[in-house]
Amino acid sequence: MRTVRAVKILQVVGARPNFIKVAPIIAALRNREGVSQILVHTGQHYDKRMSDVFFQDLGMPEEVNRVLTDRLSDLLFTPSRDGDENLLAEGIDRARIHFVGNVMIDSLRRSATSISSLSPPRRAW
DSSP, X not given: OOOOOOEEEEXXXXXXXXXXXXHHHHXXXXXXXXXXXXXXXXXXXXXXXXXXXXXXXXXXXXXXXHHHHHHHOSOEEESSHHHHHHHHHTTOOGGGEEEOOOHHHHHHHHHHHHHHTSOOOOOOO
16 A cells, blocks of 8 residues: 655745746646645735835845745755756755746646637727
């Protein structure tokens, strides 16, 4: 009898484009036995007035959040080899880094059928 190890995956998403990137990952893991997922929205782009104060006072909170999240994560999945190299340069152990490729391609492929059925927008002039 095969024993399935339970795995909990916490996916932290802040900027709007990252929701598109995480969609194929959520779909791929949705029916995996022993895998539970939690999606956390940081609220980064929730309200411009609320976000501006962080950009003005703290400089680059996106980068601070990324570095903090990288330090706390057991596994880091990268879209490119230079991403691997950047993490190594920051002192992340190579065993925690996993190159997975560009998930935006997966999002495009998943949406291709519905995109191709759309009519082009009409010009207003």
